[in-house]
Amino acid sequence: MEKITAQNASKQDFIPLLRGxxxxxQAFANFDARGHRDIGLTPSQADVIFTLxxxxxxxxxxxxxxxxxxxxxxxxxxxxxxQKGLVKRVSGHDDRRCTPVRLTARGVKLFKAAFPxxxxxxxxxxxxxxxxxxxxxxxxxxxxxxxx
Amino acid sequence: MEKITAQNASKQDFIPLLRGxxxxxQAFANFDARGHRDIGLTPSQADVIFTLxxxxxxxxxxxxxxxxxxxxxxxxxxxxxxQKGLVKRVSGHDDRRCTPVRLTARGVKLFKAAFPxxxxxxxxxxxxxxxxxxxxxxxxxxxxxxxx
DNA sequence: TGACATTAGTTCTAACTAGTACAATAATAG
DNA sequence: CTATTATTGTACTAGTTAGAACTAATGTCA
Numbered sequence: 001m002e003k004i005t006a007q008n009a010s011k012q013d014f015i016p017l018l019r020g021x022x023x024x025x026q027a028f029a030n031f032d033a034r035g036h037r038d039i040g041l042t043p044s045q046a047d048v049i050f051t052l053x054x055x056x057x058x059x060x061x062x063x064x065x066x067x068x069x070x071x072x073x074x075x076x077x078x079x080x081x082x083q084k085g086l087v088k089r090v091s092g093h094d095d096r097r098c099t100p101v102r103l104t105a106r107g108v109k110l111f112k113a114a115f116p117x118x119x120x121x122x123x124x125x126x127x128x129x130x131x132x133x134x135x136x137x138x139x140x141x142x143x144x145x146x147x148x
Numbered sequence: 149m150e151k152i153t154a155q156n157a158s159k160q161d162f163i164p165l166l167r168g169x170x171x172x173x174q175a176f177a178n179f180d181a182r183g184h185r186d187i188g189l190t191p192s193q194a195d196v197i198f199t200l201x202x203x204x205x206x207x208x209x210x211x212x213x214x215x216x217x218x219x220x221x222x223x224x225x226x227x228x229x230x231q232k233g234l235v236k237r238v239s240g241h242d243d244r245r246c247t248p249v250r251l252t253a254r255g256v257k258l259f260k261a262a263f264p265x266x267x268x269x270x271x272x273x274x275x276x277x278x279x280x281x282x283x284x285x286x287x288x289x290x291x292x293x294x295x296x
Numbered sequence: 297t298g299a300c301a302t303t304a305g306t307t308c309t310a311a312c313t314a315g316t317a318c319a320a321t322a323a324t325a326g
Numbered sequence: 327c328t329a330t331t332a333t334t335g336t337a338c339t340a341g342t343t344a345g346a347a348c349t350a351a352t353g354t355c356a
Contacts, residue, residue, distance in 0.1 A: 006201060006260040009267040014274035017282050020289035025173035026216050027296040053154060060335060068174050073313055075336055097321050097334040112154040119157040125295040126162035133288060134165050140285040141168035147273040148175040192342060208305060221343055223306055245304040245351045
């Protein structure tokens, strides 16, 4: 139970875990982003398109909960997707504060082409991890998420 | 070996792992950022200050390798830290392309106060994970990093 | 040595990011 | 019913982000 100082702080037992989490995430995120770039979408834009796929439209709140994009950011992301003609804001929700967002015909077309392609692209790498490791990792990552 | 379609793509075995990784990282990053905000630093700025602590100065390349901040971004981060008087660019490196960055006296003072505090803050949460889980997670995260 | 490639850091751009403040709407309590 | 409170999405800000083009300095090789 030694006091933490500027000298010994880096030697805490949990630091390798912290660094492992950051590096694993970054490695994945960079790889994922390379796939999106071929489609002409940013990671956030792809995240929204893929979330809206196979739905009849979702509100900003729902999209945000699924993608972890905060609402202030989401306004801009949806703006750009709307400019590209891939989604549209819809009116007529029971709660008039809510604005559902739907894929346009072009958005659906892009979704159907790009989503399976991106999943297949990711699968080539994730498949290198065996079932046992994968299951263990899922459990441990859930525990880590719940620490915070 | 079924073909991946827009319908079944979300049901691939690796998706829960992908989502677990993203959510664990985000939960950690948000918690970490709350700690930095009390110091008046952004996560990237804190990352640089903490990397420079206990060194005689590091080049942009070295800082980038440690923090995973790309060089284009790092220029701006160091600019702002220099404006705050926390770091300074130093000349005199053997390789005249290199620009070492050092903490100023104020930077050292901030580092010595803030670094142990942030580590202690993170430790309160990471300590809730037992040794066995931590060791397993470190190994699995390394495997995940190496997938990409 | 001279041509060529590589590396370090800067500059610029488009986009994302969290946070705050705000307006419109809805829910709740008295 | 009405005052207060909470929720939804937008506007705005400062800062981060990756990528590409660029300059200066270094390394390589013939």
